[in-house]
Each structure stands twice: as structure tokens, then as C-alpha cells.
Amino acid sequence: MSIFASYPARPAAPPAPLALWVGAGVYALFVMAGNHLLIDPDTMWQITIGRWILDHGAVPTVDVYSFTMRGQPWISTQWLAQTAYAAAYALAGWTGPVVLASICIAATYALLARYLARHFSETTALVLVAAALALTVPHLLARPHVLALPVMVAWVSGLVGAADRRGAPSFRLLPLMALWANLHGGFVLGLALVFPLAVDAVWNGQASQRRSLALRWAAFGLAALAASCATPYGWNSLLASRKILALGEALPLIMEWRPADFSRPGSLEICLLSGVGLALYRGISLPPLRIVLLLGMLHMALSQTRSLETFALLVPLFIASPLARQIGGPGDDAKRGIAPPRLLVAAMAVALFAGTVAWASLVRFQPHMRGSPVAAVTELKKLNVSRVFNDYDFGGYLIANGVAPFIDGRTELYGEKFFVDHNAASGLMKPENLFRLLDQYSIEATLLRTESAATTLLDHMDGWHKIYTDDIATIHLRKSGAVHTVEPAVSPQAK
Template sequence: MSISATHAVRRAIPLRAPLALWVGAFVYAAFVLAGNHLLIDPDTMWQVTVGRWILDHGTVPTVDVYSFTMRGQPWISTQWLAQVAYAEAFARAGWAGPVVLASFCIAATFGLLARFLSQRLSESTTLVLVAAALALTVPHLLARPHVLALPVMMAWIGGLVGAADRRGAPSFRLLPLMTLWANLHGGFVLGLALILPIAVDATWNARASQRQALALRWAAFALAALAASCVTPYGWNSLLASQKILGLGEALPLIMEWRPADFSCVGSLEICLLLGFGLALYRGISLPPTRIVLLLGMLHMALSQTRSLESFALLVPLFLASPLAKQIGGPDGAKPAIAMPRMPVAALAAALLAGTIAWAPLARFEPHTRGSPVAAVAELKKLNLGRVFNDYDFGGYLIANGVAPFIDGRTELYGERFFVEHNAASGLMKPENLFRLLDRYDIEATLMRTQSAATTLLDHMDGWQKIYSDDIATIHLRKPGAVHGIEPAVNPQAR
């Protein structure tokens, strides 16, 4: 009887959900419960629109079919697979579909992070690093294509770092991950770029007699990874598209997510950096030279571009795990430091599924449109106009509602000069730009933020009649003979 009991315990232990699964379950539940946070970016709507177009036409776009300024110009969507996934999820479950899909991928990302760390560090240290990563990435975790690529990034970089920790070369079985990443999001270029420094780390720490052979194996893997990244509908053009984005020059600092980190007020990045520096000074933690280079490189990216913050938060713990384990201790022994409840993995998954099904109808998931020109676009569509000069932030909402924009978030399509000219026109840094663009493109109406400088100027321009205004957007209609001083008043509609 005692022997049977012993065997029962041994069989039950593998069914106990490990820390990584509990982390994933917690993150999934948290994001599903706060699901509308994932939909606060109106760009999610046009991502679904593009995905629907791909499904309807059975092909991926190669030219612009949305704007009237760049219609027919070459344009590819390096995130086509993520757009299709969001569109299919939306078709099956409404906005609950993208929320659940994004939440699952976020949960998988942090579950993979916890799994990698817990194999090298104690559970308490793992949870601290996971919590820090979550705090840094929360503002960037939205139902957009990059979120679907995050678990692929974690598995890819985790595989590379794991090989470096073993002083070996990565398995070629990782290559399908690169192909998947290249079809989900243009960030796959980071995965290619990190092969070289991680390979240097692996060979640097290997025995002298093994370095040449190891370097050749890494080189072969790098070439295979480059080839795998080209297995997309666009071939090697996906690589060129990423290069085009990075070459936008003066346009990049004008886009919010490409701006450098702002330390004018205390934020999560500053807190994490100060605590990390303090811990390193207090404990005397040191890193190998190659890991220092990786850490500083990722830090530079995070400080120079806020969109790189999630890569910094998720990947730096992978680089630090093995060196930290040698100095502050490795995984816990037979008795975990943190007691986790025992639950079969299948039961945990079933509980999450049941909770999702019960919560989705009550949550009423829908995009956050408080900053979108909802009422203004409804009025604009009644006019049936084809050439509307719009605010940059309104472009995605126009695409999602079937109105051809002047400009939208696909900055790589419009190019540096076009974007900078539009920014100078809408902000009246160069007022002549506004008049030149209005005439060059034979603009019939404008849809700009009510508080913008361009809106204020048009309020006082003859030939432009204000026909709608609320606290978000204002429409001016080109109307020969209109005199601003005697035009009918428009009462703002509070929202």
C-alpha cells in the first residue's frame, strides 16, 4: 500500500504545473480581464482591415490600395501573417478574438521567459526579473502584430543564448522559428542581427581548440537563418523593407514610438535601471565582456527608441541569467522557495478556457476610440469626397472605415520627405507647406485635430468653410467664395 502511494506521488509531481505555466496563466488572465487595454491603439482596426483584404483576395499586397496620395506605389506588408491572424480572430469572435489571441501570445512570451530563467536561477529571482520585464513592457503590449511575434522572439533568442551557455552551436531545428518570425513582423531583423554577438560570446568562452570549428558551425547557422528569413511571399524584399524603415532619417524622431526615452519624470525604465545598478554595486556582480556588450547594445536601443523597450526588457534577462546564477545562486533544490498550488496542466488550461468564455460576453471588448474622429468621419463619409487632407494619427481609422487617407502610419510607404512636409504643414512649422500640399493634391476637405495649428489657420481662411467640429476633429470644406467672417457657426459636440 505504501509502495502504491509512493508511485502515486511520483506520478502526480509531473502534473504539477511548473512556475512557467503559472506565470503564463497569471499573465493571460490579467490581460484578458483588462482586454480593452489591448485595443487602445486605433491602428489595430486597420491591421484587421489589411488582414481581411489578404483573406478576401487570397494574396498579399504588393502596392498601396488604401491612400489616394500613394495608390499604386510599391508597398509590402512584412506583418501579413499577424494581420491575417487578427482578421480571422475578429471574424470568429468579434473584438474578443484579437484580445484573446494577443493575450495568449503575451502569456506565452512571459511563460517562456520564466521557463528559461527558472532553469538557471531560483524561483524568487525568476519572479523578480519577470515582474520587471512585465512592468517595462506593459505600455507596449497592444493587439498589434509585434505582440504575436514576441513568443517567437523569446524561443529564438532563448535557443541562441542556450547554445552559447553550453559553449555550443544552436540547433538547425530553430530555423522554422525565423521563417515564422519573418512572416509575422519586421522585427525578425533583430533576431538575425543578434546571431553574431551571441556567436562571439559562445566562441569567446569555448576552449581554444574548439573555437574554429564552433565559429564555422555558427556561420553555417547564420547563413541558414538568413535563407530561412527569406521564406516569405516577398522573398528577400522583407529584409529590404526593414532597411527602408530604418532609413527614414528625419521622420523617425517625429513618430512617438521611435523617439528616445524620456526621463523628465520617473518611470518604470528609470526605476529598473537604478535598482539594477544598485544591486550590481551592492553584490559586486560582474559579467563576461561579451555579455556586457550585449547588455549595453540592448540598453542603447531602448534609450534611443522607445519601441525597443520590450526587446530590452525581455532579452536582457536571458543574457544575464547564466552569469547571475554563478554569483547569486542557481535553481532551488528539491524544495521550491515558492510553494505553487498543484494542478494538472490540462485542468489549468480548461479553467482558463472556461473563464475566457464566461468573461468575453460580459467585457464587451471594443477598440478605444476616445481619441479617434468617430463622429467627424461619419459626417465626412456623407460628403462622398475622395481627397481629404488628414491628421497623421487619423490615417489608420480612415483606412478601417473605407476612407482613403492622405497619410497614415505606414511611414515607409510615404517616405521621409513626404512625412516631414506633412508634419511641418499640420503643425505650421512651415505654413507654406500647408498651402502647397492642399493645392498640389487638389484637396477637397481637411480632417485635422481641433486643437492643431492648421485647424486654427483654416478657421480664418477664406475659401474654406468649417462644416463640422467637436473636441477631437474638425472638418473644413474647400468652398470658393466662403468667407470665414460670415460662415455659419458650428457648435462643438462634447463627447
């Protein structure tokens, strides 16, 4: 007898209205809260790169934005998403990216609801969808990863469905991998999941069919690997993930790569405690490989907050079939497989379109500028300087406004040492780093957060003059003839 629990045969498709209503509701929610999608300043430089791709009819292979890494090899594994955002922006201003991101978010949760309704009652499916939405809301922004989320759910649900049936995935899934590889670098996770789900399917398959099943999964895995290389960069898109993983000490310094924070109650803690409580109350058990997958996703979510959306969206897919056998499956209505009337679908699409147009005429969608150095960059441009030492978070705004940054959000381009040195310099963990970088790169001006330690030091440092400051950013201009030394003269009085 297999040590793995057997899975029930895949039930008939449920009535689509659940997925339809979930998709419509999520779309309306995010369009109405559209400016939430634009709170990340990275959206601006993503659109800038997308416009460059459209203007040049090519994808970037070297850096053309910073002055520190200009000409160095760099590829954009998110080129298709960046192009889509740029085209949407060109078509409808900031309403375009908001609507595009909202459509993809809605599609993601509609696909999740559709899959879960095959295994659970509509009430249970909605609870799981609501939990996933609560976990991912902070990460749902108009950035490339959002456009890849529905592709991820469709891909993984196809793999899990094949494993549940003790069969092999359909080769019709391969275009999804090719699309994912052009939208976002997270496609590597989709490739990595092929192996554990293949083991799950083969181990639980009939002994007489295991060899054949293993070969079919192996063929699919190789085909998926080939499909992931169907990008303008070929297999370099696959290798690009190594640069992210090689960032080492730099990763914990980036907000979205930091581990989960349980110092105050949050959605992740509530969901985890609820899950543990349900398992203890109902005596729920999972097959070993599904436990491994669940724990792997949980480890990623705990060690880096940017993985929270993969945990929220994929774990329900992994556990749906074995969990349904223990807490109950779909009701009789869900087994009828009644499709929604086409008239209903058309009417809902028309209503959402009309609502979007009406809402966009009343609400002005625009990026959240509260933390962006808008006024400071305006003043900076008047100085006609080309070598500016900037705060890491300001890099994207500088790119979007035609100013070459010292550093920006493309951390894989700059590398671990460069990023860590910059962080230690701007935070004065190592003041000598600041002096060295200012000298090494012949910095003409600095654009740093007003409250940063480096800004305070520059106020007193020989050779630098504060020419602009506000609540967000401060500009220091290097005085003509100033000499940078390892230990520059520091005045006790602000200049």
C-alpha cells in the same frame, strides 16, 4: 586564460509549474484588462489589411488604401499577424484579437519564466519576470509585434543557451526564424544577434574546437538568413527594414520612436536604478560581450521607446548564466526537472477557457475611440469627397472605415520627406507647406484635430469653410472656385 568568464553547464530543466502559473496569470490579467489591448487605433487598419489578404488570397505588393500613394510599391512584412487578427475578429468579434494577443503575451512570459528558472531560484525568476512585465505593459497591444514576442524569446533563448554551452544552435530553431519573418519585421534583430553570440561561444570554447564551432555557427547563420526569406516576398522582407531606418528626421516625430522620457519617474528608471544598485552592492560583473549586448539593448531602449520590450525580454536572457553564478542558482527542487502533471495542465486550460467565455459575456471588448474621429468621419462620408487632408493619427481609422487617407501609420510607404512635410504643415512649423500640399494634391476637405494649429488657420483662411467640429476633429470643406496661392488671404474673423 580567456578574458571572458566561463559559464556553468546548463542545468536540468526546472519544474514547469512556475512557467505554467506565470503564463496562466499573465493570460488572465490581460483578458480581464482586454480593452487595454485595443487602445491603439492601428489595430483597426491591421485587421482591415488582414481581411484584404484573406479575401484576395494574396499579400499586398502595392498600396491600395491611400490616394497619395495608391499604386506605389508596398509590402506588409506583418501579413501573417494581420491575417491572424482578421481571422480572430471574424470568429469572435473584438474578443478574438483580445484573446489571441493575450495568449501570445502569456506564452512570452511563460517562456521567459521557464528559461530564468533554470538559472535562478523561483523567487528571483519571478522578480525578473515582474520587472520585464512592468517595462513592457504600455507596449503590449493587439498589434503584430505582440504575436512575434514568444517567437523572439524562444529564438534568442536558443541562441544564448548554445553560447552558454559553448556549442552551436540547433537547426531546429530555424522554423522560428521563418515564422518570425512572416509575423513582424523585428526578425532582423534576431538575425543580427547571431553574430555576437557566435563570437561569445567561439571565444569561450576550447581552443581545439574553435574553428569547428565557428563553422557551425556560420552555417547556422546562413541557414537563418535563408529561413528569413521564406516569406511571400522572399528577400524583400529583409530589405524592407532599410525603409524604416531611412526615415531619418521622421522617426523622432512618431510617438513610439521617440527617446525615453525621464522627466517623471517611470518603470524604466526604477529598473535601471535597481540594477545599478544591485551591481554596486553585490559587486556583480559580466563578461565583455554580454556587457556589449546589454548596453546595445539599453541604447535602443533609451533612443526609441518601441525598443523597450526587446530590452526587457532579452537582457535577462543575456545575463542569466553569468549572473546566476554570483547571486545564486536554482534550489534543489528546481534541479529535479519534475514536469507538471498533464491533468493539471488540462484543468488549467479548461478553467481559463471557461473564464474567458464568462468574462467575455459580461464585458464588451471594443477599441478605444476617445481619440478617434468617429462622428467626424460619419459626417465626412456624407460629403462624398475623395481627397482628404487628414491628421496622421486619423489615417488608420480612415482606412478601417473605407476612406482613402492622405497619410497613415505606414510611414515607410510615404517616406521621410513626405512625412516631415505633412508634420510641418499640420503643426504650422512651416505654413507654406500647408498651402503647397493643399494645392498640390487638390485637397477637397481636411480632417484635422480640433486643437491643431492648422485647424485654427483654416478657420480664417480664404476658400475654406468649417462644416463640422467636435472635441476631437474638425472638417473644413474647400469652397467651390477657391484658389490656393502661396500666401492665401487670411481673415481675422473665423468663417
